[in-house]
Amino acid sequence: MEHKRKISSRILTAALIAAMALSVPVAASAAGATQANKQVPSGIKVVLNDVQFQPKSAPFLENGVLYMPLRDTGELLGTIVFWNSTTKVITMTYPNQFVKLNYGSTQATVNGKAVQLTAQLRLVDGRMYVPLRFFSEAIGAGVEWSPSKSTVNITKSNDFVKYETGSTCWLNHKTGDLYYAYPYEQPPVPIGKIELDHPLQGNVSIDTMSVNSGARIITVVDNFGEPHVNYDVYSVLLVNKKIVTQKKASYFQRYDGNVRNYQTLDSKAEKWIEHLLMTDGKILSVYNDQGQLVQEYDLPKLAGQDDIYTIEGIGDDYLLVRPNKTGLLTLIDLNDHSVVVLCDKLLTGQELDYAHNNDVPYRGDDLRYHSESTDGDLIYFTHYSPFDGKHHLLTYHRKSAN
Template sequence: MRFKLRWNSFLPAAFLAAAAAFAITLPVSADNSASTKAAANTGINLTMNGKAANPKTPPFLDKGTVYLPVRDMGEVLGTLVSWNVQAKTVTMRYPKLTVKLPFGSKSASVNGQHVALSSPLRMVDGRVYAPLRFFSEAMGTEVKWDKATQTVHMTKSDDYLKLYSWLTIWWDRTTHELYTAKDEQSDVLNIGKLDAEMKGTVSAEGGSQQGGNTVLTFVDKYNNPKPHYDVYSLLIRNNRIVDQKHAAYDRRYESNTSYYEVYDPKGWIEYTVLTDGKIVWLYNDEGKIVATHDLQELTKEDDVFGVQFVGADYLVVRPGRTGLLTLVDLKDNTTTVLADKLLTGKDLAYARDNQTPYPGDTLSFAGDMGHGIVDFAYLSPFQKNASSERLTYERPSYAEERKALPKERSFQEMAASCAVDTVKSVHMQDGDLIYKPLIGANKKDQEGIRTVCRILKKVSSEGTEVTLPKTFPVTFFHGMSVEFTAGDSVSIYLAGGNKLGMGNQLGGKNIFLEDAEMVKTFERLKVSSNN
């Protein structure tokens, strides 16, 4: 019989009565100096539900009490445990349970009720240690001491499945209620019920946010008899589940996209995406459905689809039966099997004929380059330990628009034209760190733009031109993008050491210049966006 704690309504009488005896009944250590024992492995072992628990820092025994660092406590118990420096308080959070233990106090707070302590917090070598039994029993865990093996055996009910995405998630196997906490300092919130019966190995992914929307995805993998994936996607607003979809995939599952962006002169507009594998729903940042796409109707296939990308006027999907990545063009109502356009020879034959471990190709959406140009990553099954190749597909529906584009200028032509009145903007970044841009129309930015132009002219005139393979860089972009009023742009990036690169790290023609002073000048242009 499962035992469920309902800490929000009462505290078990046995727990309150035994509060003063929470220390594990153990023989007193011959050396009672915790500070000399904490750093060493004292030989004390921990198990949870019969499995060894291996905290990063070994527990220590002092005056009959086993102590464990606060950070390790949460890992062992499946809870969130934090130390508030200002309040000098340890807090453990769990569904329906909040335990607070102030440093130096003789009592703790369990869901707001005071409980006397016999074993207080300890500070050892600058690290906060907490009594293991107190926190374990507060959440209904049975604790037993095995003197012969020097082992603390802990047993707790398996009511909650703990998962991680960008936040911590607990799923109540009995009630199906979901609880989340953004971080160790945040309260655990009940966000509603997941409409699912889990049968296999469960994982959580996503947690992406668009405006006030958050999408969480649960994947239940089991054999039926071949690998099967039940995928549950939840739309969450204001800490409540407002919609959820279920998709079922056989043999192959790739994470579905959960959002897309549309550029507007006033800024990017974000949409949230959910799918059941047959229909795609689009939600605005208020959580309202603004559009739907019936994939079976669009493709004329009675199938279940993985959704890799949703754009303003196209989708990239993978039908389950063929496994061939497909572009659905909403502009001209056509569907294109991308392997037929991007692969040749044995790679195409593999995509068409292979059935192990699943049918289809290994193409994946990589990026929208604008004007109907879409990039895909491809990892050939015939090239072991190779990096992904970048392949480009040009949508026919944009052919006329591409013809009307201005003639592409060379690096030298762009550098020669670079001036305060020809540069629209300069955007700089180091990975996900974005710096303050330089705007051509702002007088205060014009000296910086002149410096950028000097760098462009020097690299283009003195550097060495190299043609890079079309692939994907192994590092984040560290550089700047110079946008001209003529409508084109060029990138300058750090290429390692004292080298600057001009061009595109994704491949094609690039120019490289080894110049330590230019690198220093380049770095000085970066100004925090907070300034």
């Protein structure tokens, strides 16, 4: 079989979610057209949970209503806001909340129920502005207006972490409840619960990866401790928008991410076969695109070290793993069960010495899987040298090495 890979990159950073919005009473109504209000700096400060928020465009007052750009509002709220320029409809999604507004209307719907608006949407210089009180109340944010300071103070529980790219995931970092929306402007639906050992406590990020069947792996990384040297990695496998299995692995100092899928080419059937990968750091589990377990590998047994491992590459007859303690990328041949520490074959001199002995910022080498030849004999790696500051392409010959 021939291979190609979809290797997951480092987990994207995602901010813990907040919320906001309001309309406020003013001593005198804002005079003039919306355009005029937009051009004059309002001096209004927006503070969320005691932290000042900097919108890309300043909010403005009009007839006693405070407006803020749609995108800025969504970012602050931790919601998904979507403007359909064809139908002139705005939707806002959040766990257990779905809001829909028509441009020019004074009525909206919240979870299907009609709600009367006191102010319409405003389109200024091609940018949509929304009345903030309505959006605030829609998701339960508390709002206080300080006229003397021209400051809006918003309070909102930061229960959810959000990941957005075509689809959207929300994770309650206290309870593990997971919500999913696809496409991202659709109402989010609960899909299950991640079994957290404890509430997430550090820099939390979420990443998601799907295959053609629709099966999906969601990975949550909690990077905590001081100075952020601990990684709890939770992964869940979704089939038909339901969690069918989940794993947890914990790493210290170093987490390079795990490969989560790969494809093999069935030359007889002339089609690619997709596989999904999950690990608890010791057992690598391989699933088909329907979420069924098809293979397991005992990594400490295969590598000969009792350790926690990341999965950094996979082929028909080999695994590329990195033990957490040494940090040295290791090739496991599944034919003869031989084990090769790759830096010993690919690096020399001070580069090799550095890989074995350096521990700043973490132990190990900087070898990364790149690709392989069609027959799988040649495996290509990139290596970052701390001495010349460059990336180098290196080749490992499996047959000649044996």
